[in-house]
Amino acid sequence: MSEARRQHPVTILLYFLRQMKHMAIPFLVFVISVVADGGSLPPWYLMVLVFLGMVVVNGGIAFWRWFFFHYAFRDGALDIKRGAVLRRQRHIKSERVQTVNAKAGVLLRLLGLVSLSIETAGGTEEPEVTIHALTHDEANVLEEGLRGETEAVSTEEKGNAIEITFPRLMLAALTSGGVGAFVLLIFAVFAQVVFFIPDGLLQEVGENIVAAGVMAFVLLGFVLFLISWFLSVVRYVFRYAFFRVERVNGEIHIEHGLLVKRRFTVKTHRIQALSVVEGLLRQPFGFATIELEVAGGGKYEDSFKVVLFPVLAKSEIQSFLDKTLSEYALNFTLTPLPKRALRRYMVRIHLLYLPLIPLFVFFPLTMLLLLLVPMTTLLAYMRYKDGGVAVEDAHLVSRSRYIARTTALMHKNRVQALAIQRNILQRWRKLSTLQSTVLSAPSKTTFQVKDIEETQGERVYKWYSRHA
Amino acid sequence: MALERPKERIHPSAMKVWRIQGGILFAIEIAIAIGYFFLAREVAALPGFLFYILLGVAGFMGVLHIVAIPQIRMIYWGYELREEEVDIQYGLIVIKRSLIPMTRIQHVDTHHGPIMRLFGLATLSISTAGTKHQVPALKQETAESLRRRISELALESEEDV
Missing domain, CATH: 1.10.287 (Helix Hairpins)
Structure with missing residues (x-):
């Protein structure tokens, strides 16, 4: 695919619909507000005329944008040219590509098409480049090219895809x-x-x-x-629905979606940390979500985290990791927090609202805050109980709870910087807060465990130090 | 196996810089109090005693910013450059100790404001892909040689990213 080509013509329709949607909302607000005020609408033929005008203008713009959008893949780089008056060109080398993200809505799927988003280093919310509609074959060629794959996909690594079952999905x-x-x-x-x-x-x-x-x-x-x-x-x-994850040649391929199909591909060396997240509703049943921190790239679904698998029983996680990300393992022994940390957890959470209680003198309803006490006491206890740190060879494990319990596993070489922090009271109590920062989209994530044993913090610090 | 403090200290003149900065803050606070004094003379609704409170607060903050805070900061500040990493400690109420491996360092630069320049000092800042760290008030020559040394070491240490 060395010659420059346009996107599939259905892109015109996609552009058109999106522009019409943007215009429809102000239009509807106008109509509703006029009717609600009891005013009369302009005559119908005028409204139809306005509508037709909108169709023509938006159709024209959509066609224009499609017509002047060219992409080509040559010499290991993607070239994008767009615009006629204001010409913009973009040259993306395959080495710089972090993730390739495919998505297909209902319309695209009916036509056997897909849209590709290409992310490069330097995180922004919007993808670097999106090609809105191209055929699967073209997409495959482009994807493989951008990933710098010259050798054929070896078959031995295939066939270990893990799919979600219907009961699990529910x-x-x-x-x-x-x-x-x-x-x-x-x-x-x-x-x-x-x-x-x-x-x-x-x-x-x-x-x-x-x-x-x-x-x-x-x-x-x-x-x-x-x-x-x-x-x-x-x-x-x-x-x-139809969640499916597979490891192929040093890459993780994730696919999911019922009507809108998504496909996400990431090179394993871009993965910075893996977290096992046990939500309040899932933990009691022994289930957890596996999430990834991926360097570079943009927003995926609603968040910057990539879901490696939506739900797994805790006993299944290890074998799941063996098949997908064997770089990470769950065989660690967490050092729990010392007993004296509990008091700090209790005080910290209650300082948030208990000082407001004396206000009941003026606002009697403030007393209702007392109803929160059992809940926050329990939460504080759980946070204390779940906090912990482990260092295992080349891995650091940091577990903490905000609402969900999150166990983060990170490789020593992926941690950007490590810090231990102690305030006056912590120094007195010989406790410290451990912070480990890894790269992620859009820039970084810091995992933090409060009030670990001071000597434990020092041990982690020395573990991270490369100085003999 | 307590961690010993990072070996190097920042330049003693750092205290002077912080004290001058504290003094400027103090001057602003006093100015606000005096401004209020004249305003209260014109506007009857404003209580006059508030002037003395503002003055008291300004005085207290002045002592903190000019005397106490620079002293405490100086006690905790420390840094150490090793072949493999940079170790930084600083703090006032919260003491933070950070370890930045050479392999993670993306760029280093030095900069200085007018007060720092007066004392021949500069701040060294070190950035990784995700974090930023600073060592303030080093002698300009020290900061410059550290900057060069760190960029050399960071270039040498290639690790799988």
């Missing part, structure tokens, strides 16, 4: 803990809708609810919560 979806975002979303939508409901009706509904009493409120809240949960499960299933 389990993962039910325990994903993504409810919170949807609760907020539903309340936001609710607030918007209330805005448009006529005042009389609203008052009537309000009076009915008040009449029905507190139970109605609780019930309403519960129903909203169930809807949120259901939506979060659906989203999770759509996103992670």
